[in-house]
Amino acid sequence: MSASCSGGVPLGSVIVKGLILAGGAGTRLRPITHTSAKQLVPIANKPILFYGIEGLAAAGISEIGIVVGETGDDIRAAVGDGSSWGIKVTYILQEVPLGLAHCVLIAKEFLGNDDFVMYLGDNMLEEDLVALVDRYREDRCVGEIDCRILLKKVDNPSSFGVAEIGPGGRVIRLVEKPADPPSDLALVGVYLFNAEIHRAVRSIRPSARGELEITDAIQWLIDEGRTIDFNTLDGWWIDTGKKDPLLECNRTVLDTIDRQLDGEVDANSQVEGRVRLGQGSSIVNSTIRGPAVIGDGVVIEDSFIGPYTALGDGCTVRASEIDNSVVLADCTIDHAGRLTGSLIGRSTEIIHSTHRPRAVTLMLGDHSVVEIP
Numbered sequence: 001m002s003a004s005c006s007g008g009v010p011l012g013s014v015i016v017k018g019l020i021l022a023g024g025a026g027t028r029l030r031p032i033t034h035t036s037a038k039q040l041v042p043i044a045n046k047p048i049l050f051y052g053i054e055g056l057a058a059a060g061i062s063e064i065g066i067v068v069g070e071t072g073d074d075i076r077a078a079v080g081d082g083s084s085w086g087i088k089v090t091y092i093l094q095e096v097p098l099g100l101a102h103c104v105l106i107a108k109e110f111l112g113n114d115d116f117v118m119y120l121g122d123n124m125l126e127e128d129l130v131a132l133v134d135r136y137r138e139d140r141c142v143g144e145i146d147c148r149i150l151l152k153k154v155d156n157p158s159s160f161g162v163a164e165i166g167p168g169g170r171v172i173r174l175v176e177k178p179a180d181p182p183s184d185l186a187l188v189g190v191y192l193f194n195a196e197i198h199r200a201v202r203s204i205r206p207s208a209r210g211e212l213e214i215t216d217a218i219q220w221l222i223d224e225g226r227t228i229d230f231n232t233l234d235g236w237w238i239d240t241g242k243k244d245p246l247l248e249c250n251r252t253v254l255d256t257i258d259r260q261l262d263g264e265v266d267a268n269s270q271v272e273g274r275v276r277l278g279q280g281s282s283i284v285n286s287t288i289r290g291p292a293v294i295g296d297g298v299v300i301e302d303s304f305i306g307p308y309t310a311l312g313d314g315c316t317v318r319a320s321e322i323d324n325s326v327v328l329a330d331c332t333i334d335h336a337g338r339l340t341g342s343l344i345g346r347s348t349e350i351i352h353s354t355h356r357p358r359a360v361t362l363m364l365g366d367h368s369v370v371e372i373p
Contacts, residue, residue, distance in 0.1 A: 147191065298316070308324045
């Protein structure tokens with residue numbers, strides 16, 4: 001491939017930056033998000049936000065702006081300067097959540113006139129960002145593209161922003177949660193833009209809910225005769241903003257892990273299938289059934305764990321059963337019966353006072369204490 005595009009755009013300058021949106025209050029995941037950013041809730045013991053950063057870094061994007069809100073301090077502490085991924089991170093404060101297009105507006109100084117990928121920090125998708133970005137780079141060399149969106153066929157398009165595709169395979173209209181959808185193609189939270197998007201976000205007005213909508217900005221580009229095309233996502237896409245989709249995503253990612261046992265398993269225990277056991281962890285008189293991920297410094301005694309369970313670092317589980325659940329770091333679960341379909345915040349204690357087993361479904365914020373009678 002040549003060093004420059006036919007239109008004179010240097011190949012190396014096409015998509016050099018990423019913009020990850022990590023603001024928002026995460027109201028649908030409360031009480032977990034009362035004390036932590038929703039983008040830092042772990043999937044298979046890795047914060048959701050890290051998957052997006054890794055994907056952009058793998059695609060050769062060396063500068064990433066992260067738009068943060070009230071949980072910005074937590075995100076800064078977790079991500080740092082980006083050197084762990086070989087990238088440079090710039091933080092951009094959005095004091096009030098005024099919409100996705102507003103994020104582009106306030107990120108203008110960081111973005112300059114560079115092409116960029118915008119990625120919603122609480123989304124998880126199977127699509128390889130490397131392939132997506134490379135296709136955009138190649139197509140930008142061949143012809144003029146102002147925006148590429150990622151679409152996914154859905155069963156309930158009325159619940160999403162929906163794209164209408166014209167005869168030439170270009171996007172001709174975007175409709176937000178239409179009563180009569182023009183297609184079954186919903187917008188996924190990944191967008192590729194050139195500098196024309198800055199004119200668009202400056203030109204639109206707030207929607208009825210008081211936000212600058214990215215769909216309105218893209219529609220403005222369409223109305224101005226700019227070229228909008230798309231890729232259709234074949235794999236899975238999950239918005240992790242609610243408990244049940246988050247658990248679904250945890251199951252999906254756990255299905256991809258390999259077996260790795262770095263902790264200790266005593267002779268009275270069984271570890272079945274694809275299980276990752278962290279360093280300094282110990283399994284005593286227990287069964288672990290994969291797929292499951294168990295963090296560092298975890299103690300499991302007289303218990304059954306899995307399948308589809310992620311236990312964070314420093315947890316202690318005694319005489320309990322846990323499946324299809326995400327348990328964050330430093331929790332104590334003692335004689336709690338069976339926990340299923342649960343999301344448990346950091347440093348939570350769940351103690352069964354009478355030791356009678358039962359199935360329980362929970363969603364608990366950090367530092368909770370629950371006694372099950």
